[in-house]
Amino acid sequence: MSQFKHHDSATAGSVRAAVMMIAFGIAVLAFLVSIEHPEWFRLRPMTGAAVGMSHASDSVAGSEGDGHDTRNGNISE
Structure with a gap:
């Protein structure tokens, strides 16, 4: 066995x-x-509301005049 x-x-x-x-x-x-x-x-937004908030925050951050364009990833001098 x-x-x-x-x-x-x-x-x-x-x-x-x-x-x-x-x-x-x-x-x-x-x-x-x-x-x-x-x-x-x-990482990408999954819903339409998240996409809208993402675009809104990008446009607000880009219009503050801090020299950063977050939409394209470029820094404007």
Whole structure:
């Protein structure tokens, strides 16, 4: 009986190693795909009201005359 238990343990270890290798491969693939698409991680407003508030705050900040144009990311001198 002990020889069968040893065989099952070796098979379980082999399956575990295969699953870990597949998971590692999927994780590496996901990482490589994600670094090709940085726009996926940019924070954007999700609702129409949030878009309106974002545009309103950008126009107010740009019109204060502090030299920063937040809409384009430029600093006017």
